[in-house]
Every structure is written in structure tokens, then in C-alpha cells.
Amino acid sequence: MTTIDVPVVAATEIPQGNRHDLRHDLSPDAPELENYSEGDGAFGYVHSYETGSHLDGPGVRVTLFLSGCPLRCQYCHNPDTWKLKHGTRIPLERIITRLGHFAPALRSLKGGLTLSGGEPLVQPAFSRRIFAAAKSFGLHTALDTSGLLGESATDEYLESVDLVLLDIKSWDPETYRRVTSQDIAPTLRFAKRLAAMNKPVWLRYVLVPGLTDDPANVEGVARFVAPMKNVEWVEVLPFHQLGAFKWKAMNLEYKNSDTSSPTPDLINRVLEQFRSAGCRVR
Numbered sequence: 135m136t137t138i139d140v141p142v143v144a145a146t147e148i149p150q151g152n153r154h155d156l157r158h159d160l161s162p163d164a165p166e167l168e169n170y171s172e173g174d175g176a177f178g179y180v181h182s183y184e185t186g187s188h189l190d191g192p193g194v195r196v197t198l199f200l201s202g203c204p205l206r207c208q209y210c211h212n213p214d215t216w217k218l219k220h221g222t223r224i225p226l227e228r229i230i231t232r233l234g235h236f237a238p239a240l241r242s243l244k245g246g247l248t249l250s251g252g253e254p255l256v257q258p259a260f261s262r263r264i265f266a267a268a269k270s271f272g273l274h275t276a277l278d279t280s281g282l283l284g285e286s287a288t289d290e291y292l293e294s295v296d297l298v299l300l301d302i303k304s305w306d307p308e309t310y311r312r313v314t315s316q317d318i319a320p321t322l323r324f325a326k327r328l329a330a331m332n333k334p335v336w337l338r339y340v341l342v343p344g345l346t347d348d349p350a351n352v353e354g355v356a357r358f359v360a361p362m363k364n365v366e367w368v369e370v371l372p373f374h375q376l377g378a379f380k381w382k383a384m385n386l387e388y389k390n391s392d393t394s395s396p397t398p399d400l401i402n403r404v405l406e407q408f409r410s411a412g413c414r415v416r
């Protein structure tokens with residue numbers, strides 16, 4: 135009797151939706167991050183994509199949310215992107231074809247493609263090939279990252295990235311670990327490397343009352359970033375509860391159920407701290 139190798143079946147449709155859709159356990163057989171070898175990036179795991187975003191870079195964007203993230207931010211609004219198994223396994227070619235359909239509109243709207251997640255650098259070969267395809271379509275490209283895996287983004291990788299949206303989630307190392315479960319050092323190393331290569335960065339700081347609002351903590355980020363000429367903007371993102379339902383649906387322990395969004399006074403104080411240090415803020 136002849137045996138036939140059955141290929142791993144991947145979905146051919148990229149799930150359209152938005153960052154607030156709950157999607158998890160769509161590929162239950164996917165490996166854990168620590169066991170994942172993505173090969174040449176011909177396939178990857180995707181949460182969803184969103185069209186018409188004005189939030190993730192200049193102009194109107196398509197934002198593609200990739201699965202997998204090694205951080206465990208207390209306030210994460212996308213815990214359904216933490217594991218590869220939460221996403222859908224998609225062939226790269228399918229993504230490139232779809233992107234090609236959007237490209238003329240994105241070019242005329244002076245927008246482009248943003249890869250977010252999750253953490254796109256969990257899948258460096260897959261994300262690099264998507265960025266390279268976007269550049270071949272003449273699109274502006276942005277990488278939304280925590281910077282923890284910055285060393286996975288080679289110089290060649292970064293040649294296809296026009297803008298990095300870099301999240302520095304805290305300055306104080308202990309607070310950073312409490313917020314994310316990870317070490318801050320790789321993110322700071324990546325920020326310095328981007329500065330040395332003059333790669334445009336929009337720095338993002340998520341403001342969570344009682345967690346990341348300590349004045350000394352904000353001051354540390356502001357003083358670190360202010361001398362970096364490549365940092366075009368510092369964006370202060372107010373904490374919100376839009377992702378809380380996902381934690382509940384996924385039976386995860388959510389520590390911020392009683393945390394409020396920051397008041398306008400607190401937001402203004404933090405913006406002023408960045409401004410006083412010499413940063414352009416919004």
C-alpha cells in the first residue's frame with residue numbers, strides 16, 4: 135500500500151476584522167513560541183487585518199495583526215494574539231496577493247502597511263517577506279513592536295521598514311517586569327540601535343493609572359528618548375478597558391478590572407513631562 139504525505143492544511147483566507155475581535159484557538163496544533171521554527175516564512179500565523187486605520191502610522195493603513203507575543207502585559211487588549219495557536223495559519227502568497235489589491239488605494243491615500251500583533255518579530259522571516267512585498271508595491275511600511283526581539287530584525291529586515299512604532303512600557307526595570315513579565319534591556323538596546331541608524335520612530339507610552347504614571351518613571355523614558363533625533367513623535371496612549379472581555383472569555387486573571395482610564399489632568403501632566411524634556415508629543 136502506498137502512503138501519501140498529507141500537507142499541513144492552511145487557511146487561504148486572511149481573517150478580516152479589527153483589533154477588538156476575539157479570536158483564539160484557531161490552530162490548536164500550532165507549536166508553542168519556544169518550539170517554533172518558521173523556516174523561510176512561506177507560512178505564518180495571523181490574528182486578523184484591519185483596513186482604514188489612522189492609528190498605526192501616517193495616512194490610511196492596512197494593519198495586519200500577527201500571532202505570538204513573548205510579553206504578558208497586564209493591560210494587553212489583545213491576549214488572543216499571545217500564542218501562535220490563537221491565530222490562523224496563512225500562506226505568505228495569499229497575504230501578498232491581498233496586499234496587492236489594496237496597494238493602489240493605500241498609495242493614493244498616502245498610507246501603507248503596518249504589522250502589529252502580538253509581536254511581528256516572533257515571525258521574522260514571515261514579516262520580513264511581507265514588508266519586502268509591501269515595498270515592492272511602493273507602500274510605506276511600519277513595524278509595531280515592543281522591541282524585546284529587536285535583535286531578530288536584521289539591518290536587511292529594517293531596510294524594508296520605514297517607521298518603527300516602539301513601545302517602551304516603563305523605565306524602571308522592576309516596573310517594566312511587573313507590567314510585561316520581561317526584561318527592559320533588549321528594548322532599550324533596540325531603541326539605541328534605531329537611533330544610531332536614524333530609523334524613524336514613533337515612541338508609544340501606555341499610560342495606566344497606578345502602574346505606569348509614576349513621575350520618575352515617565353521622566354526616565356522622556357530623558358532617554360529626548361536626545362534621539364530619529365524619534366519623530368512620542369504618543370501617550372491612555373489605558374482603556376476595551377480588551378477586558380477577552381481576558382474573561384479566555385479565563386485569564388485580569389489585574390486591571392478596577393483600573394480607570396487616566397484623567398485629562400494626568401494625561402496632560404505626562405504629556406508636559408515629555409514636552410519639557412524636549413520631545414514632540416501627541
Ligand code: SF4
Binds near residue numbers: 203
Ligand atoms: S506587547 Fe502588545 S500584544 Fe504583547 S502582551 Fe504587550 S500589549 Fe499585548
